[in-house]
Amino acid sequence: MTAPVVAVVGGGQLARMMSPAATALGIGLRVLVEHEGTSAAQVVVDTPVGAPAEGVVDLVAGPPQAAVLTFEHEHVPADVLAEVAARGVPVRPSAAALVHAQDKVVMRRRLGELGVPCPRWAELPDAAALDAFLAGCGGEAVVKTARGGYDGKGVRVVRSSDEVADWFAAAADGGPALLAEEKVPFVRELAVLLARRPSGECATWPVVQTVQRDGVCAEVVAPAPGLDPDVERAAVDAALRVAEGVDVTGVLAVEMFELPSGAPARVVVNELAMRPHNSGHWTIDGSVTSQFEQHLRAVLDLPLGATGARAPWTVMANVLGSEHGVLTDALPDVVARDPGAKVHLYGKEVRPGRKLGHVTVYGDDLDDVRERAAVAAAALQGSTATRDVRGAGTTGGADAPGTTGGADAPGE
Numbered sequence: 001m002t003a004p005v006v007a008v009v010g011g012g013q014l015a016r017m018m019s020p021a022a023t024a025l026g027i028g029l030r031v032l033v034e035h036e037g038t039s040a041a042q043v044v045v046d047t048p049v050g051a052p053a054e055g056v057v058d059l060v061a062g063p064p065q066a067a068v069l070t071f072e073h074e075h076v077p078a079d080v081l082a083e084v085a086a087r088g089v090p091v092r093p094s095a096a097a098l099v100h101a102q103d104k105v106v107m108r109r110r111l112g113e114l115g116v117p118c119p120r121w122a123e124l125p126d127a128a129a130l131d132a133f134l135a136g137c138g139g140e141a142v143v144k145t146a147r148g149g150y151d152g153k154g155v156r157v158v159r160s161s162d163e164v165a166d167w168f169a170a171a172a173d174g175g176p177a178l179l180a181e182e183k184v185p186f187v188r189e190l191a192v193l194l195a196r197r198p199s200g201e202c203a204t205w206p207v208v209q210t211v212q213r214d215g216v217c218a219e220v221v222a223p224a225p226g227l228d229p230d231v232e233r234a235a236v237d238a239a240l241r242v243a244e245g246v247d248v249t250g251v252l253a254v255e256m257f258e259l260p261s262g263a264p265a266r267v268v269v270n271e272l273a274m275r276p277h278n279s280g281h282w283t284i285d286g287s288v289t290s291q292f293e294q295h296l297r298a299v300l301d302l303p304l305g306a307t308g309a310r311a312p313w314t315v316m317a318n319v320l321g322s323e324h325g326v327l328t329d330a331l332p333d334v335v336a337r338d339p340g341a342k343v344h345l346y347g348k349e350v351r352p353g354r355k356l357g358h359v360t361v362y363g364d365d366l367d368d369v370r371e372r373a374a375v376a377a378a379a380l381q382g383s384t385a386t387r388d389v390r391g392a393g394t395t396g397g398a399d400a401p402g403t404t405g406g407a408d409a410p411g412e
Contacts, residue, residue, distance in 0.1 A: 003028045006296060007060045007089075009052050010072035011038030013346040013355070014276050014292075017284065018072075019043050021293035027300070030066060032059045040072075042347045052076045060089045068092055070250060070299045071275050074101045075148075092198070092249040092299040093274045100246045101274045105146045105179050114245040116238050117265035119257075120182040127161035127168055133180045134159065140183050143167070145176040155215065157183060184268060186257035190224055190231075191279035192239035195251050195294040195304055202243060203294065203304040205287060207235050210255070210279050213320070216353070217278045219373070220316040222286060222309060225366060231258055231266045238269055251295040253277030278318070278355075283307075285342045285360040286314030311362040317373040319357040322350050323382025327357065334359075334379045341376040356380070 003026050008015045011033025019040070022029040030046040032055050041047040048059060052075060060066040068090045069081075081095040100107045108121050122133045124143070134141050143164050145154035154176075158164055167178055189212060194204040206223035224232075239254040253273040259266055280291035289297075289305030297304055324330050327345055334343060338361070345357035359376040363369045 002064055004067035004300060005030050005046075005062065005064060006299065007056075007066035007069045008032070008040075008072055009056060009059070009069070009076050011035075011040040011047065012072055013039045013348070014072035015040035016043055016346060017276070017281075017344070018292045018296065021290060021296055025293065025296060027296055030059060030062075032056060039346045039348055053080060056080045057083055057087070060084050060087065065089065068299045070295070071098070074098055074274065090198075090299075094247065094249070097246045097248050098274055101272045103146050104144055104149075105177060107272055108179065110246060111242065111269060114241050116241055116245075117234075117268045119184050119268050119270075122180050124168075124178040124180055127165070130158075130161040130164070130178075130180055134161075137180075137182050142181045142183050144179055144181065146179055147176040153215075184257050184259065187260055188224075188258050189270070190227075190235055190256045190258050190267065191220070191277070192235050192254045192256065193251065193277065193280040193283070193291060194239055194243055194254075195291070195298045196243045196248050197298045197304060198249055198301045200244075201304055202240060203289075203307050204236055204239065205280065205283060205291075205307045206309055207232050208279055208282070214353070216318070216320060216355070218318055218320065219370070220279050220282050221366070221370065222282045222314045222316075228266070234265070235267045238267060242269070242272065248274055250274060250298045251276050251280065251291050253279055255279070281344070281358050282314045282316040282360055284344065286310055286316075286362045309362075312364050313366045313369045314360060314362040315366075315369045315373040316358050316360045317377035318355055319345075319359065319377050319380045321352045321354055322356055322380060324380070325350060327380060330380045330382070334376050337379070338372050338376055341372060343376065343380070345380075 005028035008031045011031055015031045016039040019029055029044050031040045031044050032050055033041045033047045060069050066089055069084050070092055078095045081091050085091050100110055105123055111118050124130050140159050143156050143158050148154055156164055171178055189210045191208050191210050194202055196202045208220050208222040209224035210217050211219040235256055242254055243252050254269055255271040256267045256269050276291045276295050284290045286309055288308050294305055342360040348356055359373050361369045361373040
């Protein structure tokens with residue numbers, strides 16, 4: 001018998017982390033990588049090299065022909081996906097769903113139609129439109145490029161249209177359109193991760209708290225500590241409404257802001273990602289079914305796995321850059337210091353601020369788990385001090401509302 005082959009566009013760490021799940025399920029994985037040295041190419045056998053605009057049709061053709069096409073990033077042209085679908089290979093999520101993660105203007109319009117709570121926003125055809133929006137929002141707003149942003153890129157907090165004059169010039173020259181969003185006075189950032197299969201079956205994981213640093217996720221706490229049950233219900237309801245309203249298949253991450261008590265809505269949706277996501281890496285070690293196994297189940301229309309947590313608390317800390325030239329040089333110290341810390345390295349060249357891996361720790365005591373995850377991640381970064389990640393990014397400032405990109409860079 002020939003095992004089904006799942007074709008994946010993108011050769012970064014997300015495709016890399018699909019590999020153990022595919023192996024366990026007996027599923028073939030074929031990954032279109034950007035070059036031979038990508039994270040996924042180091043662990044997946046079948047990794048043709050090519051650009052998304054050119055290599056996707058050959059990726060699904062085989063032999064054998066792929067059972068389904070899916071993604072580890074959203075940057076795939078719609079006409080390419082249409083050609084794949086015309087060849088009889090399901091595209092999951094479909095191009096019609098994926099566009100809501102590719103284009104923030106399309107996303108905001110659709111979420112409004114679905115009644116999903118969002119920050120106030122406006123399309124920006126010109127600088128005058130931004131100045132008008134700023135006047136109605138207290139003089140400060142978040143400006144985003146509609147396409148192409150990730151990890152805080154394509155996002156600026158501004159007080160004047162002059163601060164994005166270069167973006168308006170680029171838009172006039174055929175670059176991405178712009179939109180403005182209200183700078184939300186949030187309490188903290190939350191994320192809801194779910195999976196949905198073509199039959200409509202959905203499974204959600206516990207709502208998590210995410211902590212951002214310089215627009216990049218630094219820490220995820222599962223479940224979100226002290227979460228009001230009403231806020232939890234509102235967050236899950238919003239995520240399910242998105243999944244069903246745009247007909248998502250596979251894993252969907254919905255990033256949100258929790259608003260203060262007394263606000264008209266307790267959560268507003270910030271970003272969407274239709275694939276495994278950084279906010280779900282904790283599920284590899286902390287959940288009965290990881291987001292990577294669940295994504296493969298969903299796109300193949302297999303029954304979904306249980307999403308319960310293995311321990312009361314799980315914390316994931318990202319490794320963002322390192323003083324070590326070779327990250328594995330730090331492994332002996334890290335694993336000897338804390339045998340319970342689960343280290344995941346992505347096989348990437350060290351660069352400042354780059355996502356090089358993550359550490360997951362789980363247990364019964366939240367403070368202990370957070371501290372251990374931070375210490376292990378800091379050691380991998382080459383730092384002698386414990387990173388104080390608790391509470392970071394929840395009060396605005398450098399990590400202002402709306403500054404999270406909601407997506408990993410292609411191949412990042």
